[in-house]
Amino acid sequence: MLKFMKNKILIPLLVxxxxxxxxxxxxxxxxxxxSEEKRKLVLETVMAAIKHDxxxxxxIDDTFSTRVYHxxxxxxxxxxxxxSKQDVAKLAAYEFxxxxxxxxxxxxxxxxxxAVYQRSIKRAEKFYPELLAKPFDFTKDDGASDRxxxxxxxxxxxxxxxxxxxxxxxxxxxRSLEKYVDLKDVxxxxxxxxATEKITDSKDEKDKKVADTSFKVKTDAELxxxxxxxxxxxxxxxxxxxxxxxxxxxxxxxxxxVAEAQDPHTSxxxxxxxxxxxxxxSGSFFGIGAQLKENFDxxxxxxxxxxxxxxxxxxxxxxxxxxxxxxxxxEKTPVDVNGFAIDDVVKLIRGEKGTEVRLTVKxxxxxxxxxxxxxxxxxLEETFAKSAIINAGNxxxxxxxxxxxxxxxxxxxxxxxCAADIMEEVLKLKKENxxxxxxxxxxxxxxxxxDVVEMSGIFVxxxxxxxxxxxxxxxxxxxxxVTDTAIYAGPFVIMVDEGxxxxxxxxxxxxxxxxxxxxxxxxxxxxxxxxxxxQLDDMLNPMTRIQLMNGVxxxxxxxxxxxxxMEKFYRVNGGSTQLKGVVPDIQLPxxxxxxxxxxxxxxxxxxALAYDEIPAATINASNKVGNIPQLAQMxxxxxxxxxxxxxxxxxxxxxKKRMDNNTVALNExxxxxxxxEMKALNKKMEEIQKTAVTLNMSNVAADNNRIxxxxxxxxxxxxxxxxxxxxxxxxxTVNIINDLAKSTMKVSVGTGMK
Numbered sequence: 001m002l003k004f005m006k007n008k009i010l011i012p013l014l015v016x017x018x019x020x021x022x023x024x025x026x027x028x029x030x031x032x033x034x035s036e037e038k039r040k041l042v043l044e045t046v047m048a049a050i051k052h053d054x055x056x057x058x059x060i061d062d063t064f065s066t067r068v069y070h071x072x073x074x075x076x077x078x079x080x081x082x083x084s085k086q087d088v089a090k091l092a093a094y095e096f097x098x099x100x101x102x103x104x105x106x107x108x109x110x111x112x113x114x115a116v117y118q119r120s121i122k123r124a125e126k127f128y129p130e131l132l133a134k135p136f137d138f139t140k141d142d143g144a145s146d147r148x149x150x151x152x153x154x155x156x157x158x159x160x161x162x163x164x165x166x167x168x169x170x171x172x173x174x175r176s177l178e179k180y181v182d183l184k185d186v187x188x189x190x191x192x193x194x195a196t197e198k199i200t201d202s203k204d205e206k207d208k209k210v211a212d213t214s215f216k217v218k219t220d221a222e223l224x225x226x227x228x229x230x231x232x233x234x235x236x237x238x239x240x241x242x243x244x245x246x247x248x249x250x251x252x253x254x255x256x257x258v259a260e261a262q263d264p265h266t267s268x269x270x271x272x273x274x275x276x277x278x279x280x281x282s283g284s285f286f287g288i289g290a291q292l293k294e295n296f297d298x299x300x301x302x303x304x305x306x307x308x309x310x311x312x313x314x315x316x317x318x319x320x321x322x323x324x325x326x327x328x329x330x331e332k333t334p335v336d337v338n339g340f341a342i343d344d345v346v347k348l349i350r351g352e353k354g355t356e357v358r359l360t361v362k363x364x365x366x367x368x369x370x371x372x373x374x375x376x377x378x379x380l381e382e383t384f385a386k387s388a389i390i391n392a393g394n395x396x397x398x399x400x401x402x403x404x405x406x407x408x409x410x411x412x413x414x415x416x417x418c419a420a421d422i423m424e425e426v427l428k429l430k431k432e433n434x435x436x437x438x439x440x441x442x443x444x445x446x447x448x449x450x451d452v453v454e455m456s457g458i459f460v461x462x463x464x465x466x467x468x469x470x471x472x473x474x475x476x477x478x479x480x481x482v483t484d485t486a487i488y489a490g491p492f493v494i495m496v497d498e499g500x501x502x503x504x505x506x507x508x509x510x511x512x513x514x515x516x517x518x519x520x521x522x523x524x525x526x527x528x529x530x531x532x533x534x535q536l537d538d539m540l541n542p543m544t545r546i547q548l549m550n551g552v553x554x555x556x557x558x559x560x561x562x563x564x565x566m567e568k569f570y571r572v573n574g575g576s577t578q579l580k581g582v583v584p585d586i587q588l589p590x591x592x593x594x595x596x597x598x599x600x601x602x603x604x605x606x607x608a609l610a611y612d613e614i615p616a617a618t619i620n621a622s623n624k625v626g627n628i629p630q631l632a633q634m635x636x637x638x639x640x641x642x643x644x645x646x647x648x649x650x651x652x653x654x655x656k657k658r659m660d661n662n663t664v665a666l667n668e669x670x671x672x673x674x675x676x677e678m679k680a681l682n683k684k685m686e687e688i689q690k691t692a693v694t695l696n697m698s699n700v701a702a703d704n705n706r707i708x709x710x711x712x713x714x715x716x717x718x719x720x721x722x723x724x725x726x727x728x729x730x731x732x733t734v735n736i737i738n739d740l741a742k743s744t745m746k747v748s749v750g751t752g753m754k
Contacts, residue, residue, distance in 0.1 A: 035247075035248075036107070038548065038559065039107060039251055040105045040107060041540075041544070041548075041559060042251075042255060042268075042536070042559050042560070043102065043105065043107070043255065043258070044105055045536045045539055045540070045559060046255060046258065046259060046268055046536065046562055047060075047102060047258075048539070049534050049536065049539065049562050049564060050259070050262055050266070050562075050564065053471060053534070053564060053566055054262055054263075054266065054471065054564060054565060054566065055469075055470065055471045055529065055530075055565050055566055055567055055568055055609070056263075056471070056568075056609060057262065057471075058261070058262055060099045060102055060103060061099050062096040062099060064098075064099050064261055065095065065096050065097065065098040065099040065100075066095050066096060067261040067606070067607060068098050068257050068258050068261045069091075069092075069094065069095045069098060069109075071257035071260060071261060072113060072253075072254060072257045073088075073091075074152075075253050075256075075257060076113075076117055076250075076253070077117075077120075078152055078295065079152055079155075079171075079295075080152050080155050080156070080157050080158075080167070081124065081158075081164070081167055081168060081171060082117070082120040082121060082123075082124050083116070083117075083120050083157055084120075084157055084158050084159065084160055084161070084163065084164050085156075085157045085158065085159050085160070085163070086160060087116050087120055087157075088157050090112075090116065091112070091113055091116060094108075094109040094112065094113075097109065102258070110251065110254045113254075114247070114250055117250075121239070121242050121243070123161070123164070124164065124168065124239075125239050127164070127165055127168040127172075128168065128172060128232065128235045129232070131165075131168060131169055131172050132172055132176070132228045132229075132231060132232045132235075135221070135224055135225065135228070136173045136176050136177070136224065136228070138177055138180060138224070138666075138667055138668040138671075139667060139668065139669070140667055146170075146665075146666045146667070147170075147663040147664060147665055147666060148170045148171065148173075148174045148663060148664050148666060149662070149663050150662045150663060150664060151659075151662040151663075154662070170666060172231060172235075173666050174664060174666055175231045175234075175338075176224070176227045176228050176231050177227075177666060177667075177668065177671055178368075179226075179227035179230050179231055179336075180223055180224050180227035180668070181668065181671065181672065182368065183218075183223045183226060183227055184220070184223055187217065187218060187223065191217065230336050231338075233336065233339075234299065234336050234337075234338035234339040235299070235338075235339055236339065237299065237338070237339030237340050238299035238338065238339030239339070240339070241294070241299065241339060241340070241341045244341070248270070252268065252270050255268040256268050259562065260607060261607055262565070262607065263529065263565050263607055263608060263609050264602070264605040264607055264608055265527070265529055265531050265563070265565050266531070266562070266563060266564055266565050267562070267563045268560060268561075268562055268563075269560050269561045269562070269563065270559075270560040271558040271559070271560050287310075287311075287346070287349055287350040287351075287375060288310060288311045288312045288318075288349055288350075288357065288373045288375060289306060289307035289310015289311055289312045289313060290303050290305075290306055290307070290310070290312045290318055290349075291303065291304045291305040291306075291307065292304065292324070292342055292345060292346070293342070294340075294341065294342045294345075299338050299339035299340070300323050300338060301323065301324040301337055301338075301340065301342070301345050302321065302322070302323055302324075303318060303319065303320055303321065303322045303323075303324065303361075304320055304321075305320050305445075306318060306319065306320060310376075311373050311374055311375060311376045312373055314719075315371065315372075315373050315374075316723065317369065317371045318359065318361065318371050318373070319363070321364050322361040322362065322363055322364070323361060323362040324337055324345065324359055324360070324361055325337070325338065325360045325361060325362055325368070326359070326360035327345065327348040327349055327357060327358070327359055327360075328357070328358040328359075328360070329348075329351070329355070329356075329357060329358075330355065330356045330357075330358065331358075334358065334360055335348060350375070351375050352375065353375055353376055354374060354375065354376070355374070355375050356372055356373070356374055356375070357372075357373055357375060358370055358371065358372045358373075359371045359373065364655075365651075365654070365655055365658060365678045366658065366664075366674075366675060366678065367675065367678055367679055367682060383404050383405055383407055384404075384407070384416060384418075384421060385401060385402065385403045385404075385418055385421040385422050385425055386401070386402055386425070386703075386720075387399060387400060387401045387402075387425040387428065387429055387700055387703075388400050388697055388698065388699055388700065388720075388721060388724060389429070389432060389434065389697070389698045389699070389700060390438075390695050390696065390697060390724075390730075390734055391695075391696040391697070391698060392435075392695075392696075392734050392738055393696075396435050396738055396741070397432060397433065397434045397435055398434060398435060398436050398437070398438060398734050398737055398738070399425075399426075399429035399432065399434035399436065399437040399438065400437075400438045400440065400724065400730065401422065401425050401426075401429075401437065401438065401439050401440065402440045402724075403418060403422065403439060403440065403441060403444060404443070404444060405418075405444055405445065405446070405447045406418050406444070406446055406447025406448045406451050406452055406455075406503040406504070407447055407448065407451075408447065408448035408450065408451050417448070417451055418447065418448065418451045418455065419448075419450075419451040419452075419454035419455040419458075419482075422439075422455050422458060423455075423458055423482075423487065425700075426458055426487060426488045427487070428700045428702045428703070429700065430488060431702070432700060432701065434490075435490070435491065435737075435738070435741045436490055436491030436492065436493070436737040436738070436740060436741050437488065437490065437491070437492055437493075437737075438493050438494075438495060438730070438733055438734070438737060439492070439493070439494045439495070439517075440495045440730070441494055441495060441496050441500045441504040441507065441508065442495050442496060442497040442499060442500060442521065442729075443497065443499040443500065444499070444500050444501075444503070444504040445499065445500075445501045445502060445504070445525075446501050446502030446503035446504060446527070447502075447503050448503065449466075449478070449503065449506075449530075451503075452465065452466070452503045452506045452507050453465045453466065453478045453479070453480050454480060454481075454482055455507060456480045456507060456510050456511070457480030457481065457482030457483055457486075457487075458482060458483075458486065458487045458488060459486050459487070459488055459489075459492060459511060459516050459517065460480065460486055460510070460511070460514050460516050460621070460622075460623075461480070461482075461483055461484055461485040461486045461622075462479065462480055462481060462482075462483070462484055463479060463480060463514075463619050463620060464477050464478070464479050464572045464617035464618070464619055465478055465479060465480050465506070465510045465572065466478050466506045466509075466510060466569055466570070466571070466572065467569070467570040467571070467572065467574075467614060467617060468530070468567050468568070468569060468570075469567065469568050469570060469614060470566065470567050471566060471567075475570075475614060477617050486516075486622075486623065489622075489623045490741075491737050491740045491741045492511070492516060492517040492518070492625075493517060493518045493519075493520055493733055493736060493737045493740065494507070494508050494511055494517050494518070494519050494520070495520050495521050495729065495730070495733055496508050496519060496520070496521040496522065496524050496582060496584060497521045497522045497524070497590065498522050498523065498524065498525055498590070498592060498600055498601055499525065500521075500524040500525060500581075500582075501524060501525035501526075501527045501581075501601075502525075502527045502528075502569075504524065505524045505525070505526075505527070505528070505569075505577040505581055505582050506569060506577065508524065508582045509571040509572075509577055509582050510571070510572060512582060512585065513571055513572045513573045513619070514572075514619060514621045514624075515621055515624040515625050516621065516623060516624070516625065517625065518585050518586060518625050518628070518631065518736065518737075518740060519582060519583075519584040519585050519586075520584055520585065520586045520587075520588065520732075520733050520736055521584050521587070521588055521590075521729065522584065522587060522588065522590040522592070522593075523581050523582070523583050523584065523587075523600075523601075524577075524581035524582045524601070525581055525601040525602055526577065526578060526579045526580055526581035526601045526602035526603055526608075527577070527578070527581075527601075527602050528568055528569040528570070528576045528577035528578030528579070528609075529565045529567070529568050529569070529578060529609060530565065530566060530567035530568070530569070531563050531564060531565050531566070532563075532564060532566050533561055533562075533563055533564075534561060534562045534563075534564050535561050536559045536560055536561055536562055537558050537559055537560075540559070545557070565609070568609065570613070570614050572616060572617040572619055573616045574613045574614050574615055574616035574617075575611075575613050576611050576612055576613065578602065578608070578609055578610070578611050578612075579602055579603055579608060579609075579610070579611040580611050581601060581602070585625075585628050585631075585632065586628075586631065586632045586635050586736060588635075588639060588645070588729055588732060589639060589645045589648045589649045589652070590648070590652065591648065591651055591652050591655065592652060592655070593649060593652040593653075599659075625740065626743060627743045630743075631736060631739050631740060631743065634736075634739050635732060635735065635736050635739075638732065638735060639732060642728070642732075643688050644685070644688055644689065644692060644728045645728065645732075647681060647684060647685045647688065648685075648728075650681055651678070651681050651682075651685070654677055654678055654681060655678075658678075689726065689728075692726070692728070694725040694726050695724065695725040695726075695727075695730065695731055695734065696725070697721040697722075697724055697725045698721075699717065699721070
């Protein structure tokens with residue numbers, strides 16, 4: 001997450017030379033490289049880079065071996081629908097041998113696995129046409145025996161072909177039931193609209209006839225048949241994409257299982273992915289701004305992240321972990337994308353600027369929603385910090401600053417940097433005589449380290465901000481040098497959530513350790529590590545490079561890059577932000593409140609680096625926040641009686657229940673019943689939010705000329721202020737900072753608000 005655009009540190013020169021010398025002894029004998037030899041070269045180079053420069057390289061032993069084994073199984077068959085128990089028994093013979101193979105530069109496990117996997121794909125391919133050729137009975141209820149287990153951890157592999165066939169029957173019946181219910185609901189909605197429709201302006205009887213016959217009602221049997229046909233098409237696409245997956249692409253997934261067994265953020269990028277990564281890092285995003293991934297076992301297209309400032313981000317309804325079920329061009333018929341390759345889905349989503357795309361998405365809680373988004377270029381301006389004033393009554397004016405990411409343009413001397421922009425926003429708010437400032441870091445995944453350090457100085461003056469430890473165990477204390485004393489010393493609150501990571505955690509932790517700010521919201525992600533890009537080709541000696549250029553893959557003689565975890569962050573109090581993240585001083589109800597802590601953020605990955613501590617840095621804290629327990633209690637008393645927060649807690653509890661009992665009924669009546677609880681809560685939430693009191697928002701006077709430059713800018717600003725004004729979390733944070741402003745917090749003479 002932390003990009004280190006300015007001070008990008010590559011593997012030390014001595015390490016590169018040592019690696020090159022190592023490979024020169026191993027590879028000067030052969031004249032050319034075969035594909036098999038090239039893969040072994042990739043494996044050896046990756047492992048050598050990890051051994052020499054990973055922050056905490058894991059021993060290559062049986063524990064490492066079993067971690068790689070299970071990652072590979074999860075990547076290729078996370079839903080346990082391809083491999084049988086007998087297949088797994090054969091592959092399990094390698095569970096504790098992969099470490100030995102890695103040390104011996106052997107790819108026996110990958111080759112064996114790949115052969116078994118391809119056979120399992122061909123075997124599974126014959127199930128779906130036969131099962132989808134006959135109607136499903138959605139009125140039948142066989143109880144617990146006819147439920148689909150959606151949690152693969154609790155599921156088992158099928159016993160032989162018979163067991164696999166039964167698993168596929170349940171999967172296909174569920175997919176067909178989902179589609180059938182969706183088709184039925186759409187038809188019922190159209191019928192309801194038609195019943196109330198009045199044709200008042202038809203020119204003649206012919207127009208009326210067209211209007212009356214434009215919609216044909218289908219029977220339940222016809223809808224069920226249509227559902228099966230749609231599911232069949234989606235699985236045809238799924239298996240086509242699986243067959244189209246090249247050997248090298250499957251090898252890349254294997255290499256990433258090896259890399260990620262070290263830690264979740266170390267990953268291998270083959271040459272083509274390296275090029276895509278570099279394009280992404282250039283800062284230009286097009287389309288709707290949603291990053292996608294494809295599940296191998298079921299062909300689902302899942303959103304992994306929303307690009308800050310993008311059309312999806314501005315629309316607000318699309319979230320990470322949503323499943324894209326269908327894509328429609330405006331009002332045209334949606335295209336079911338289950339089984340589509342990622343590139344094909346991207347082609348459907350992208351389009352001309354200003355046109356509408358409608359995504360049918362399934363939320364993590366199982367609800368289905370159509371999300372309309374207007375395509376646009378993701379403009380950098382939307383990622384910049386901006387501020388507004390919240391008029392909180394009783395002459396209270398609260399400054400609100402939104403920082404989407406810790407951006408920094410190091411390619412241009414006059415490029416925008418978030419630390420300088422935050423300084424400007426703070427000075428503008430001070431000029432407005434605000435009674436306090438809120439800095440919103442929710443969903444901020446990180447960015448420039450240098451800017452985090454500099455930004456901290458705005459609020460604490462000179463002093464330690466974060467400690468960085470490398471693989472040699474040496475610790476570097478990074479200090480803010482902006483000004484001797486704080487630029488702003490008044491009441492200060494930072495908002496965080498589970499999406500606040502890396503650089504966001506550094507700033508929040510520093511302000512918490514200095515007791516300079518109240519941290520409000522939900523516990524943060526817990527990413528306290530630094531990754532840097534290692535060019536694997538730079539580690540090869542000239543002779544090996546020549547052999548690659550003359551080998552069977554001479555059209556692409558490169559071996560790619562490794563995103564490698566090389567450093568770790570620590571708070572000024574000595575604790576790491578790794579795993580634990582930052583726990584807010586005042587926690588507000590959150591959608592994940594009832595979810596087990598180990599299932600959230602960095603903590604859900606077993607290969608994540610451990611939490612640890614180092615000696616604390618010496619700080620000179622001033623303008624400390626006091627009375628935190630009292631402030632927390634005052635907030636709790638308001639939250640307890642707030643109907644929206646009550647619903648958020650109920651949603652969280654329902655979500656937890658669904659995750660604990662993650663099975664689904666395969667009959668329509670029970671399926672609908674299980675969907676109703678969450679739908680009812682969501683509907684109630686929408687109704688309450690419509691009647692909720694909104695915040696009184698206004699712009700900073702200094703921004704008026706910029707905002708009023710054209711109608712588009714004015715509209716964007718109005719939309720942003722409207723969204724902020726309806727945010728229940730911001731509303732409670734305003735209450736908290738008003739309490740803080742009335743408390744005994746010390747404000748140093750000469751550094752307060754003017």
